[in-house]
Amino acid sequence: MSQLRPMIVGLTGGIGSGKTTVCNMFAERGVEIIDADQIGRALVAPGSIALQQLIALLGQDLLTPDGALQRQRLRHLIFTDVHARHQAEAILHPLIRAAIIRRINDSSSSWLILAAPLLIESKTYALVDRILVVDTDETLQIQRTCERDHSSEDEVHRIMQIQLPRNERLTHATDIIHNNGDLANLQQQVAEHFERYEKLAHARQNNSPAS
Ligand code: ATP
Numbered sequence: 001m002s003q004l005r006p007m008i009v010g011l012t013g014g015i016g017s018g019k020t021t022v023c024n025m026f027a028e029r030g031v032e033i034i035d036a037d038q039i040g041r042a043l044v045a046p047g048s049i050a051l052q053q054l055i056a057l058l059g060q061d062l063l064t065p066d067g068a069l070q071r072q073r074l075r076h077l078i079f080t081d082v083h084a085r086h087q088a089e090a091i092l093h094p095l096i097r098a099a100i101i102r103r104i105n106d107s108s109s110s111w112l113i114l115a116a117p118l119l120i121e122s123k124t125y126a127l128v129d130r131i132l133v134v135d136t137d138e139t140l141q142i143q144r145t146c147e148r149d150h151s152s153e154d155e156v157h158r159i160m161q162i163q164l165p166r167n168e169r170l171t172h173a174t175d176i177i178h179n180n181g182d183l184a185n186l187q188q189q190v191a192e193h194f195e196r197y198e199k200l201a202h203a204r205q206n207n208s209p210a211s
Helices: 019-028 036-043 049-058 071-080 082-106 138-149 153-162 166-171 183-206
Strands: 007-012 032-035 111-115 130-135 175-178
Touching: 007 019, 007 183, 019 032, 019 111, 019 183, 032 036, 032 082, 036 082, 036 111, 049 071, 049 082, 071 082, 071 153, 082 111, 111 183, 130 166, 138 153, 175 183
Parallel strands: 007 111, 007 130, 032 111, 130 175
Antiparallel strands: none
């Protein structure tokens, strides 16, 4: 059991940059992953207070007849209406942040990954010790996202426009994974980062006053 709170590696990147793929590779090595998107989805489960608040502000037509959130509609609303986006963020971000903090406090890992697409935009980075950016050339980002979601280039462009520009995101990075090659190349970079984080986390534990 760790004496200190875990070293937290915040993982972020633009749409379709490969965050989920990278997280899965770290998870295969036994790394604990806190996924802000997953937490967000659980928070708006049917019947939840957060969902009731969202609906009260943004409208009943975001619900299916059996009371579940229509994610596609919410996504569309958020990308087309800045005011609605800010309202949704004001409800969800503090709840997501509180749930992340609970997970961190309950963790017994020496280090973990906090994956958050909006890590930098939502200032969640205040919680992390390092920022690992998964960086991909924009043409590949668009191509991979379109293939995965069967969405149009226009749609992906629109999402990229409300995300942080690639260069700005990179200025926040302590570590970068370049995802422009094949999956074997990605796996190799994950292995290198894994080894480094293991060493850093253990050095941190050994230097703690409690050790
Ligand atoms: P989002 O921001 O939309 O959640 P993401 O950053 O989690 O996306 P992934 O879903 O991991 O991105 O990757 C996008 C797509 O690209 C997926 O279909 C994934 O399998 C594919 N992909 C990721 N990296 C590579 C790679 N190096 N080679 C080939 N395909 C890749």
